[in-house]
Amino acid sequence: MEYTTDLLEILNNIDPSLLDYQEWCNVGMALKYEGYTASDWDYWSQLDSKRYHKNECYRKWESFTGSGVTGGTIVQYAKNQGWVPPIKESGHELDWNDVIDKDEQVIVDKNWIEGKEVKEPLNWNPVAELITYLETLFDSTENVGYVTKTWLKDEKHLPTQGCWDRTAGKLIQQLNNCKGDIGAVLGDYNEEAGAWIRFNPLDGKGCKNQNVTDFKYALVESDSMVIEEQNAVLRELELPIACLVHSGGKSLHAIVKIEAADMKEYRKRVDYLYNICKKNGLDVDTQNRNPSRLSRMPGITRKGRKQFLVDTNIGKSSWDEWYEWIESINDDLPDPESLSEFWDDMPQLAPPLIEGILRQGHKMLIAGPSKAGKSFALIEMCIAIAEGTKWFGWQCARGRILYVNLELDRPSCLHRFKDVYKALGIKPNSLSNIDIWNLRGKSIPMDKLAPKLIRRASKKDYIAVVIDPIYKVITGDENSADQMANFCNQFDKICNELGTSVIYCHHHSKGSQGGKRSMDRASGSGVFARDPDALLDLIELELNESHYKQLRNMSACRVCVDYLKEHKPELLNELSQDDVLSQTIMIDFCKSKLGHDYYKELDNLVNEARSKATSITAWRIEGTLREFSKFPPVNLYFKYPVHVLDEDGALQDIDPDDIKPQWKKAKEARKSPQDKKKERMNSLEIAYEALKVDGEVTVKALEEYFTLSKNAVKNRVKEHPDFTIDNGVVIRN
Incomplete structure (x- = not known):
């Protein structure tokens, strides 16, 4: 229900001493439903000094869940006590064809009640x-x-x-x-x-x-x-x-x-x-x-x-x-329409928010496994929309966006936005277009969060609202179709009330995913896949040693070129296009052209870049779209803290492990002991760098990453000459 006056102002027109106990409780329920606080209820209740008890409102507040009592109850109580709603300034003189809106659930017109006689029985038995x-x-x-x-x-x-x-x-x-x-x-x-x-x-x-x-x-x-x-x-x-x-x-x-x-x-x-x-x-x-x-x-x-x-x-x-x-x-559902009325005058489609993917006012789900960088992908998208740039190669409309942070503490979230801005190389010209609502530790079920979000965002003109992640606000069993349909309806409510897009992320179900369709990988009920207008799904691509060798080469070359641009830009004219793609040529060139101090600094940067290259992971985005045609899979690397498109096509021929043909799996399985050891050591390095993002790397974290036993993880760490274990923490020497 839309109120022309703030509910607290309306509440001032209600004398609590004139309400019975249940009506007093109903006021509390209505305030909670509409996103107000227990202190608002308590402050008003003090007007009834004879029945007011300190802290009673706060105790009862926690029990008000799913009552269904809305702000309309407060409006009605105020009307009962003589309050008259203010006339909207946008009113107009009624025409003969105008329809006067009726209050919800009102059947009887009190101005036209005609009594019906009640007769005593003549032959009473x-x-x-x-x-x-x-x-x-x-x-x-x-x-x-x-x-x-x-x-x-x-x-x-x-x-x-x-x-x-x-x-x-x-x-x-x-x-x-x-x-x-x-x-x-x-x-x-x-x-x-x-x-x-x-x-x-x-x-x-x-x-x-x-x-x-x-x-x-x-x-x-x-x-x-x-x-x-x-x-x-x-x-x-x-x-x-x-x-x-x-x-x-x-x-x-x-x-x-x-x-x-x-x-x-x-x-x-x-x-x-x-x-x-x-x-x-x-x-x-x-x-x-x-x-x-x-x-x-x-x-x-x-x-x-x-x-x-x-x-x-x-x-x-x-x-x-x-x-x-x-x-x-008095339902608010629209009447059926005849197609003939609009055939020659079709309504205008909503403009794209993300070109070829999502329209403004529609919903999008990003699904993927743990460590896919889903939150980073959402932050990259927030920045792209705020600045009007591209996201994963798709052009974004420029506008204001709200990022609802349910997982990170406030400092970490703010730093992450700044880190992503720097890594993308985008100038922060439109920071005012990004609002962040930090709710870690304060998250509530989505059916309670939605009205609070709508109330806070109603005058902000957001073109998108990002909710990250949804597991923090899920109401009910995620495997129940009817409960998840009700949960997803809250996103529709936000879209309809604010005219904004809602974008959220969800995790994959357990088990292998490569053999599934993109829309079937998200955990829980199939409602998750079928409800949004766009579903983008990330699945990991397994990199082999040759890929990592190429990544280390590219990283070293990029560091050399960037260093020359900053310190000796004139030397770049002596290099060909082929030269800047070979780390051997670039390192030898820099060694011969730069002084000892310059080269020593560059050498450290090159070694650091090579080491970071071992933590790079590869991903493929597939999509299920309602409004646009299907797009070819998009391959990219996750180079903390951002995703980078695979512009060279190196990932194009990689299949997820669980959809490889049997002959290919068998061939890859026939490896020498040396190759297997090298693969184990390499995978440990990758895992270490990936987990290090969240802080220190523990044996337990590696157990979950590899799905191995504690002893198996310890043996793998001991096998690697560069790693040791100290009180359950893995340390790189």
Whole structure:
């Protein structure tokens, strides 16, 4: 719901002392749902000094989960106390063809209520009415609670606990044989007070809520309008009323079908029922919420007036039918459209956010295994969008972006952005286009995060929101299709409310991935793959020694060229295009042309670059797109902290290990002991450099990386001359 005034301003128009306990709780639930804090609720509650208890709001706040009570409840309470919503400045004079928006779930126009007469029965048969009541509400084996005795308090007759020892079948049998004397069956009652009956069955041991055996019905009673208007509203609302009883006083008692499975569901449904009634002008007595509540018994006289049965089984036949009807009355779903109306005047497509991949306002998922650099890829994309540059070769639209950081601490996240900027060689001209929302340690389920995000981002004009990673905010079981569909709907809510794209990352499922389609690699329900408009999937390519030899060569050459550019740019004119691609030629050239101090510094830089080359990993991006045609796989290297496109095509012919043909696997398996040892040592170097990104490298981290036992990892480390183990930490000599 959209509010023209801040909810806290609206709250100032509500006196908490005029609300009952449940309504006070509803205010807290609504504030939490709309993204406000417990202190906001506590500050307002202090206005009711008689009932306010310190810290009570904070204790209850944690229990408010999934209540479904929204800010509309606060708006309604304010209206009930006389608050008038301000008129929007953008209003206009109504035309004949204009449609006046209706409040949600409002069926009855309170300005046009026409009362429906309630007539007393002419040939009144009290016993028959009570039998009809019992047959309608109870099974023959269910115990019925009723009260005929009263006690005086302040000159007012109040009901006692009454009786609950007989079943409906027994009572009906005795009433059929009582010859019209109800008192002979139930006991004589005081005609000044009348008599009462409980509408839910009991266990025969008491008459409290814990004695209710089946949560079938709830009581709707209101005495704020005349009987005829009550009758009209109850019927127009199509409430699933099992029995409608005249109280003999100022109100009708509607026994409404609730059909709840337990007390928790009963409370939820009664709250919903009472809320609908209030929205439609029926000010319900909220003290009647309890399932063990007493209602007026038909077939009884009270101060000379009849407590009689007005009607049975009116309105919808069940709770479910009524609930679906109510929800459909004022839904916000669009009407069906005829294609012929737009065939010659098609709406304009949303412009691309990432050329050939994703449109603005759409959703994208990036999936990949651990250590694929997914977070770095998202940061690279944030920078590309902020600066309007390319990302993995795809041109990005320039605009403002929000990065929701759920995993890194704040300093690490900020440093990572700066490191990526430097590694990409992009000038930070548009830093104001990047907003970072650091939520590590403060993450909440997505259905709670979405409204808070929308509220904070509503005036920022973001063209993209990045959520990294989603496992921190997943609600429900990621393998459940319906729960994950509800989870992904939160992304739609953000897209629709803000008009922005939502981009998020997720991890691969366990096991080999190369033989799967890109859309089937993400962990959990297939909803993850089918929900986004674009899915980009990263899968690792295994590099052999020849690839790493080439990478070390390229790294050394690049260092030499960069060093000459900075210190002796004139020497570059003496080198050919082939020269700058050979580390041997470049090193010899620099050695001969540079002085001792220059060359010593360059030699250290070359050795460092060669060492880093062993930690480079290779990846392939495949995609599943809804709006664009399929793109050829994109190969790239992850050179911490950025991904670099494979512009030379060196990775093009590499297949992921688990989709290689058997003959190729067999050939690669036939290696000499020396080759196998060299491969083990090389893989250890790669693993060490990859894990070093997160800090010190432990034996346990290598166990998880290689999926080997502790002893196997220790043996591999001991086998390598450059590594040692000190208290479980692997150190490179």
